[in-house]
Amino acid sequence: MTIRQMCDAFGVTPRTLRFYESKELLFPIREGQKRLFTRRDRARLKLILRGKRFGFSLEEIRQLLDLYYEDDQQRTQLLRTYELAKERLAEMERQRAELDDAIEELREQLDWGEKMLASMNKTAAE
Numbered sequence: 001m002t003i004r005q006m007c008d009a010f011g012v013t014p015r016t017l018r019f020y021e022s023k024e025l026l027f028p029i030r031e032g033q034k035r036l037f038t039r040r041d042r043a044r045l046k047l048i049l050r051g052k053r054f055g056f057s058l059e060e061i062r063q064l065l066d067l068y069y070e071d072d073q074q075r076t077q078l079l080r081t082y083e084l085a086k087e088r089l090a091e092m093e094r095q096r097a098e099l100d101d102a103i104e105e106l107r108e109q110l111d112w113g114e115k116m117l118a119s120m121n122k123t124a125a126e
Contacts (some may be wrong), residue, residue, distance in 0.1 A: 001037045003028075010045055020048060025062055055088055 003014050017035075020026045025048055028035035037045075044065055051061040064084070067077035 001042065003035050003037070006037050006042070006045065009042070010049060012045075012049070017045075020045070020058075023058055023062065025058065025065065054085070055092065056084065060084060 001009065003017055006012070006017055007014055017026065021028060026037070026041050026044055028037045028041055047065065048061055051064070064077060064081050067080055068074060
């Protein structure tokens with residue numbers, strides 16, 4: 001695939017693809033100034049975008065992708081991915097709990113503010 005085809009297929013910009021290439025996450029074939037992305041690059045980009053959506057750092061993603069070449073039928077890669085995913089899920093759940101608490105507190109403050117405003121409006125009308 002050309003860079004334009006990759007961009008269209010995955011909803012990313014050429015700049016994003018060049019950035020991932022500079023970080024050694026993608027390895028397109030270079031023909032002069034032209035980049036051609038292989039099936040392997042497409043699979044890697046899909047995993048990169050999924051990892052980013054889950055909050056993994058690019059370095060974590062790169063390390064996980066590099067484990068593909070371990071000669072153990074991807075056992076090491078799968079195990080490390082599983083461990084990182086469990087850690088990330090725990091972090092996301094902690095963040096969600098903090099956000100739920102903040103939302104509840106803000107709702108309480110809004111209720112209080114609404115009552116105060118209603119009270120002030122009532123006093124001003126009298």
